Amino acid sequence: MQQQWSDIDTYIESYLTPVDPILTQTLKNTDDKGFPDHLAVAPNQGMLLQMLIQMNKCKRVLELGTFAAYSTLWLARALPEDGYILTIEGRDTHAALGQENIDNAKLPQTIELKVGRAADILKALPEDFEPFDFIFIDADKQSYPEYLELSLNFSHSGSIIVLDNVIRGGDILDPKNQKPSIEGIRKMYQLMQNHPRLLSSTALQTVGSKGHDGFAIAIVK
Ligand code: DHB
Ligand code: MG
Numbered sequence: 001m002q003q004q005w006s007d008i009d010t011y012i013e014s015y016l017t018p019v020d021p022i023l024t025q026t027l028k029n030t031d032d033k034g035f036p037d038h039l040a041v042a043p044n045q046g047m048l049l050q051m052l053i054q055m056n057k058c059k060r061v062l063e064l065g066t067f068a069a070y071s072t073l074w075l076a077r078a079l080p081e082d083g084y085i086l087t088i089e090g091r092d093t094h095a096a097l098g099q100e101n102i103d104n105a106k107l108p109q110t111i112e113l114k115v116g117r118a119a120d121i122l123k124a125l126p127e128d129f130e131p132f133d134f135i136f137i138d139a140d141k142q143s144y145p146e147y148l149e150l151s152l153n154f155s156h157s158g159s160i161i162v163l164d165n166v167i168r169g170g171d172i173l174d175p176k177n178q179k180p181s182i183e184g185i186r187k188m189y190q191l192m193q194n195h196p197r198l199l200s201s202t203a204l205q206t207v208g209s210k211g212h213d214g215f216a217i218a219i220v221k
Contacts, residue, residue: 001207002211005207005208005209005211005212006208006209008208009042009043009044009208009209010209012044013043013044016044016047017043017044017046017047022073022104022105022107023043023046023070023073023074025101025104025105026068026069026070026073026101026104026105027040027068027070029068029097029100029101029104030068030070030097030101033097035067035068035094035097038210038211039067039068040067040068040070040071041070041071041074041138041164041210042208042209042210044208045206045208045210045215046070046071046074047074048215049071049074049075049078049136049162050074050075050077050078051078052134052160052162052217053075053078053079053133053134054078056133056134056158056160057133058078058079058083058133058134058160059079059080059082059083059084059133060083060084060085060130060131060132060133060134061075061076061079061083061084061085061086061132061133061134061135061136062085062086062087062088062132062134062135062136062151062154063075063085063086063087063088063135063136063138064087064088064118064135064136064137064138064139064147064151065088065089065090065118065137065138065139065140065164066087066088066089066094066095066098066113067089067094067097067098067138068094068097068098068101069087069097069098069099069101069102069105069111069113070101071136071138072085072087072098072102072111072113073101073102073105073107075134075136076105076107076109076111077107077109079109080109081108081109082109082110083109083110084109084110084112085109085110085111085112086112086114086132087111087112087113087114088113088114088115088116088118088121088122088139089113089114089115089139090115090116090117090118090139090140092115095113095115098113099113118139118143118147118150119143119146119147119150122147122150122151122153122154123150125154129154131154131155131156131159132151132154132155132159133156133158133159133160134159134160134162135151135154135155135159135160135161135162136162136164137151137161137162137163137164138163138164138165140181140184141165141168141180141181141182141184141185142180142181142183142184143184144163144166144184144185144187144188145184145187145188145190145191148161148163148188148191148192148218149191152197152220155220156220157220157221158219158220159219159220160217160218160219160220161217161218161219161220162215162216162217163188163215163216163217163218164213164215165185165213165214166185166188166189166203166213166214166215166216167203167205167206167212167213167214168181168182168185168213169211169212169213170212172185172186172189188216189203189216192216192218195218196221197220197221198218198219198220198221199218199219199220199221200218200219201216201217201218201219202216202217202218203215203216203217204217
């Protein structure tokens with residue numbers, strides 16, 4: 001099935017995802033430097049993130065897990081020129097690559113990349129830090145429950161939280177799989193269930209060039 005899913009993504013993208021030199025250059029630079037490309041979102045997924053931002057006229061975005069900054073650039077492109085993104089990356093090598101791709105893109109929006117463990121960086125933000133309108137959680141899956149809670153500290157009523165990779169090819173249903181990453185995702189579902197600060201939450205399975213995975217989406221009450 002994987003080949004067909006990838007072919008259909010290519011078909012969709014040929015119609016609906018305009019060729020964009022900045023995004024193409026970002027993927028090429030990532031590949032040229034020997035980094036895996038499967039960690040980045042697919043183009044049609046980047047477009048979905050962009051549309052969620054556009055629908056809600058978001059101006060301030062938080063991203064946990066920059067990697068090559070491919071998703072960061074999709075998020076930034078959706079913002080007005082005075083928009084702001086704080087993106088946090090835990091690995092030095094990924095952060096250096098992400099910063100290079102951000103610099104090469106020369107976008108007018110302000111993109112601030114901080115290096116370190118996302119939880120530590122969020123805890124160190126001033127309490128009165130202006131809240132984010134849109135939050136994309138895509139860092140280490142083990143910490144998703146903690147990231148979701150911390151994100152809520154920097155959100156407002158109506159903020160949207162999207163979490164990537166919440167299906168993992170169905171591993172979440174396999175009781176034998178007790179990897180910390182999979183356990184983290186299961187705990188995220190438990191935390192989202194009836195969370196007093198969330199208005200509504202769902203998750204969608206996706207298939208495509210990135211395999212069988214999915215997004216969770218929540219709106220802050
Ligand atoms: C992995 C992480 C991601 O965020 C992703 O989208 C795909 C794979 C990983 O760690 O394997
Ligand atoms: Mg991801």
